[in-house]
Amino acid sequence: MNSLYDEFRVALHSVWTRRWLVLGVAWGICILGWLAIASIPNRYDSRARLLVDINQILPDDGQAGSFGGNQQIDQIRETLTSARNLEKVAITTGLLPAGASDREKAGAVAMLQKNIKVVPQQQNIFEITSSVGVGSLSDADNAKLASGVLDSLITVFRDDQLRGGRMNAREGLKFLDSQIADREKALREVEARRAAFEAQNIGLIPGGAGSPAQRVDAARAELNQIDSQLVSAQAQLAAANGQLASTPATINVPGMGGVGGGVARQQLAGAQGELSAMRARGLTDAHPDVIALKSQIASLKAIADREGTGGGGGGNAQNPAYASLAAMRAERQATVSALSSRKAQLTGDIAKITTQQIQNPGIAAEYDRINGEYTAFKAQYDRLLTQREQVRMRGEVQTETDAIKIELLDPPSKPTSPAAPNRPLFLTLVLFAGIGGGIAVAFGLGQVRTSYATAAKLERASGLPVIGSITEVVTPERHVERKKRLVWLAGGGGALVGLYVLLLVAEFIQRGMVA
Known part of the structure; x- marks a missing residue:
């Protein structure tokens, strides 16, 4: 020790x-050491809090030319400290002299990008901090500049957002107008080619909307529905025939004379009158309603023949149930006849189109290609028209209202002591x-x-x-x-x-x- x-x-x-x-x-x-410390300029920090609210008047549909609120918030985060905005800030605050070179502008922008920080506190609330420590300036000037940079940045950002929304809408409309004009021109060219192709191959291309393959598919789909309806109608007709066979045409009424001219004859006369009226309107015998009515007249004739001419002294009367079943059977027979006629027509159309496709495969394929091209251009044209209307409405909303609301929650602070x-x-x-x-x-x-x-x-x-x-x-x-x-x-x-x-x-x- x-x-x-x-x-x-x-x-x-x-x-x-x-x-x-x-x-x-x-x-x-x-x-x-003290000389080295004295050469370090004081750095002053200024802080501000900014609220950016998206005025979502129109719904976010995700279409071209528009973007949703979340995407706008992300874009705001990226563009708040963009080089273009910071260059305007440098000019406004005097960091860049008049007529500065590109190198000086790049240096000022790099300095501001390094010393300005944007921290999102919530989805649409941002805290902005600017740090300024220019050695050629006094402490009072640096403190004033730190606050002035934030003031200028917020002003430039607000102006750019308000002006940029309208400019984006105008540019979007201009772009969509050019696209619509191109699609309209292409659509007219395809229409002219299709009309020329149809005129050149008249008789080889069946009429109707759509390509032959599309018409065959539509006919087959309808044919499947008619088959199911025909099976149901035939079952109902068979049931009506069974009930009519088991029901007597007349019934015996004691003390009652014979009835002249039965109910079937009266219905027959009415049906024949209705047939005459149809022919007077110009309906041919191939019309489904005429075919159904003629089938009903034939059934009523058979019933009337079984009734006889009537006369006095007899005690039999017309059975109302039999007459009702006969009318029901006639209606179901007409339904079966109409469905069978439509089935035959569809089958013939399918066979005709198929035959033409087999005989002229090149023409059918070319016609299908032209129709497919027309359908694609038409869909694009309609979609562009819808998008143009949406962009126009959004542009009007941004013109008439504040689509983006920018509010200062906390204005830029005035630093009184250096941060470093x-x-x-x-x-x-x-x-x-x-x-x-x-x-x-x-x-x-x-x-x-x-x-x-x-x-x-x-x-x-x-x-x-x-x-x-x-x-x-x-x-x-x-x-x-x-x-x-x-x-x-x-x-x-x-x-x-x-x-x-x-x-x-x-x-x-x-x-x-x-x-």
């Missing part, structure tokens, strides 16, 4: 004997570094030089016994000189600390001038 204490005393003595070196090194380190560097802390660290560096240099120099502060240290180093040591004799004159030097040393150290305090006071005064 005593050895460690002795070593400490020796080291302290070695440093003390070189106290002027300690003071000189401390002054040198402090002066250099922490100059008082750095000044203090440099002072301690200077004092520590001086002590370290003095101690190192003492270790390098071969001198011994005590007789015991000399004895250990040489391995020889030391008989004794002679202490220093200080004369009064030398004692006065030592006191004078101590005063000078204290003055040098005090001047160093005083300079440190003066720098701290100057820093706080400078901050007060900014506030």
